[in-house]
Amino acid sequence: MTPELILYHAPLLLERGADAVAVRCGRIAAVGRSEEVLRLRGPGTELLDLKGRPLVAGFFDAHVHFIQTGLDQVFYVDLSQARSLAEALELLARAGRARPGGWVVGRGWDESVWPERRYLERLDLDRRLPKQPVIAMRVDGHLAVANTLALARCGRPEGELVDRDRGHLWEEAAQELLACAQPEQETLVEAAAAASRLAASLGITSVADMGGPRVLPSLQLAEARGQLRTRAFLYLPREELDRLVGLSVRRGFGTSLVQIQGLKAFVDGSLGARTAALTAPYADGGGMGELLLTRDELAALVRRAEGAGLQVAIHAIGDRAIEEAISACELAGVDPEARHRIEHLELPTREQLRRMRRLGLVASMQPNFAARWSGPGKLYQARLGPQRDAVIDPHAWVAEAGVPLAFGSDGMPMGPLYGLPGAINPPQPAQRLPWQAAFRAYTHGGAYATCSEGELGDISPGHLADLVVLSAHPCEAPWEELRVDMTFLGGELVYER
Numbered sequence: 001m002t003p004e005l006i007l008y009h010a011p012l013l014l015e016r017g018a019d020a021v022a023v024r025c026g027r028i029a030a031v032g033r034s035e036e037v038l039r040l041r042g043p044g045t046e047l048l049d050l051k052g053r054p055l056v057a058g059f060f061d062a063h064v065h066f067i068q069t070g071l072d073q074v075f076y077v078d079l080s081q082a083r084s085l086a087e088a089l090e091l092l093a094r095a096g097r098a099r100p101g102g103w104v105v106g107r108g109w110d111e112s113v114w115p116e117r118r119y120l121e122r123l124d125l126d127r128r129l130p131k132q133p134v135i136a137m138r139v140d141g142h143l144a145v146a147n148t149l150a151l152a153r154c155g156r157p158e159g160e161l162v163d164r165d166r167g168h169l170w171e172e173a174a175q176e177l178l179a180c181a182q183p184e185q186e187t188l189v190e191a192a193a194a195a196s197r198l199a200a201s202l203g204i205t206s207v208a209d210m211g212g213p214r215v216l217p218s219l220q221l222a223e224a225r226g227q228l229r230t231r232a233f234l235y236l237p238r239e240e241l242d243r244l245v246g247l248s249v250r251r252g253f254g255t256s257l258v259q260i261q262g263l264k265a266f267v268d269g270s271l272g273a274r275t276a277a278l279t280a281p282y283a284d285g286g287g288m289g290e291l292l293l294t295r296d297e298l299a300a301l302v303r304r305a306e307g308a309g310l311q312v313a314i315h316a317i318g319d320r321a322i323e324e325a326i327s328a329c330e331l332a333g334v335d336p337e338a339r340h341r342i343e344h345l346e347l348p349t350r351e352q353l354r355r356m357r358r359l360g361l362v363a364s365m366q367p368n369f370a371a372r373w374s375g376p377g378k379l380y381q382a383r384l385g386p387q388r389d390a391v392i393d394p395h396a397w398v399a400e401a402g403v404p405l406a407f408g409s410d411g412m413p414m415g416p417l418y419g420l421p422g423a424i425n426p427p428q429p430a431q432r433l434p435w436q437a438a439f440r441a442y443t444h445g446g447a448y449a450t451c452s453e454g455e456l457g458d459i460s461p462g463h464l465a466d467l468v469v470l471s472a473h474p475c476e477a478p479w480e481e482l483r484v485d486m487t488f489l490g491g492e493l494v495y496e497r
């Protein structure tokens, strides 16, 4: 059988010495020097001369909220680019005029980059949008602000999670109100398709999804319509455990592109919202954060999920939350080959990393966080002070400890080329990785974390032909000029610049 496609004069970024790939039936058939691989061609083989542009395995974004990202394109008002509080309000008001009387849902505001340096509040929203319900989520997803009309739908009493005066809702209270504003199923399928188009344009061919509205049916419907061009590995809310066990659904269950992988559990919140659980107080007030699960509850969850053949992805940001996550896995006596994961893992100690290695736990980290929020004058330094900021997101420590590292974006925003400088050229030395290790964490890392490294994550014979053509070698061009030129999924071109 001759290959259907040969890419040549394409130096492989991470696999040294090779500059050509042959693809047959959607998989890599051969890897080698251009002269050798071109000899395999037959009458029907398509030949693509990449003229020296490098080839890397399709990026694997190991932590996304895929439907949310798609909704940003088709439903939500994207506030992530707002440069001031006033500009955020203007974007919301514009969306309100386009949707009179309907819900306006904003996402991604980040006061830490605004000159006003304060949270949005209820009265800000009321002044601009008095006649329709409005809710706007902070960039970290842990704090929402609502106007008076939206707040009327919130059934929770005033207290820890609800501040009616400011219109602030935290954690579950924010999620509940957001659920009231949920779009129709049809919009969610459109969102899945939009997220997949965006992912392909960024060179992402696989994602691990950490939840969002009706992820499973939305992705499946998009796939059935031929609108999904991304492999999706799903971690469902931990509340789904009983249903999955009841159906005997194990890891790997699904269709060709959409698979159930396991469950997601939260141990703490975020640094932005001061809900990440720390062992010492926040530098700018507001206590030490909070734990959302006890060690025993988490150990029971992990034990039961593992017994059912499911993985657990544990959200733990602060050092106190990370301690709980690791201790729970020790208590549960996890099998290292289950490869349970800790999501974010922003403030681990070296001792905790050594224990993670023994337990086979995967570090699922987001280098874009370091790029965006670490360093002098940035959010992490304000929240934590310079000493803890110097060791936040320590990718280098993780690598030194031998803990498997998977990179992702958490959708803030999606884009490996945007995030990678947070590891390759970061604000703090503890965050620095050699470029090869950083690219590997963004390709092989996610594949390993989802136990799919036998088919995904590098360019080797037998693997699925998920490939990305970059515009230049990352060491030979200024990083800002680096682009994804083409993306192939299973040998099929799904994006070309």
Ligand SMILES: [Zn+2]
Pocket: 063, 064, 065, 210, 410
């Ligand atoms: Zn997330």
